[in-house]
Amino acid sequence: MPILSVRHRTVYRYRRPVSFGEHRIMIRPRDSYDQRLIEASLDIDPAPATLRWMFDVFGNCVAVATFDTRAETLTFDGRITLEHTPEHAPVFPLAPHAVLYPFGYGVEDMPDLSRSIERAWPDPRHEVDAWARSFLPAEGRILTQDLLAAMTRRIRATFTYVARSEKGVQDPLTTLRTKRGSCRDFAVLMMEAVRALGMAARFVSGYLYNPGNDRGRHVGGGSTHAWVQVYLPGAGWVEFDPTNGIVGNRDLIRVAVARAPAQALPLQGSFFGLSSDDLGMIVEVDVTESADDNVHGLAGNAAPPLR
Missing domain, CATH: 2.60.40.2250 (Immunoglobulin-like)
Known part of the structure; x- marks a missing residue:
């Protein structure tokens, strides 16, 4: 530790x-x-x-x-x-009904999760929807953890990180179309994609530990950092950092959680x-x-x- x-x-x-x-x-x-x-x-x-x-x-x-x-x-x-306490190889103890996607939340959780499932950005041509569903198999179901890990790592592998000094967050459609953005932009895109699949997601701000400022390991250090939590029955709120492809809390120091970045x-x-x-x-x-x-x-x- x-x-x-x-x-x-x-x-x-x-x-x-x-x-x-x-x-x-x-x-x-x-x-x-x-x-x-x-x-x-x-x-x-x-x-x-x-x-x-x-x-x-x-x-x-x-x-x-x-x-x-x-x-x-x-x-x-x-x-x-x-x-x-880092989770280097996180294995989430999901509830049996949530091991495979799609799954549903219990009626006792929905009043508290509903606002975190609502989409916050317009998607008139369903581009974010289509991108989110590209991670689903053509037939059958997929392991929930594999689905979310694939989305996290796809952003890390195919999008370009750029530090932006401008206030606010980039429209997730812009992030998706240009495949460029800051950590907060990637977090918002993943939040919207996860919500498009009916899962609850929230925004996290905090700090990133990057030993030796190794850009081969992580990007986004030197300032505050942003990532996503997704609510998974049996495991609770689980960390996903699409900027660095991190699943779990490894190297992430959580300061604030909120439904939207401005909060x-x-x-x-x-x-x-x-x-x-x-x-x-x-x-x-x-x-x-x-x-x-x-x-x-x-x-x-x-x-x-x-x-």
Whole structure:
């Protein structure tokens, strides 16, 4: 069980001192059986007038900061240490009725899963539908795990990853037609494809551990990362990272889950000034394995656009 450390630093720069509106920070990982938060801190400069913590509707931990000063820079510096339990060869204990696709969800689950099954993007010519169904056999049924793994790895093998600094998410039809996109674009395409097959899927934001920044192993490091969870009866919410072809949680540090990407922004806020005052931002994310395996205890305190 490796101990991973995350340094996430965001600096907003302005031409002259500006004042700031409320900022919401979502960089504290979710505690779970496969990742245990050991320590977390959040430093903000200039210091906020108030800083409070809350859980959003999805159970994500959010810090809310307000400010009463003006400045030319605004810095958020988060540091996290956690114990991570990777699943190198995940075998999901699916319920017997869900081992083969198609399957159905139980009536007790549908009220909670229905919004995660609904399509969120228009597909007038059913292009995403057709792409999703291309993974199905001409006759008979397919192992559910094989279906989802094939979709995850097809994106990794045949699509080109590009880091995008633009806000928001690319239309999944654009991603499908161009076969290019960022991690959040690939996540949204896979979510829509999975939903087209009647399965519940949700968006995940977090961090990617890539030892030595090895692009032969993973792409998408150096900033926040995005992937997908699919709800499978008997296994629950299972991780799929189409950017890197990862099935399971290996090298993935989960921070926030949401029905849509806009609900899982690591950092969002506003400033008061002219648009020309905005000089952009600097984002630094570094994920390393800690040499100190004796770090124990629980945390105190603890985002840029997804790339």
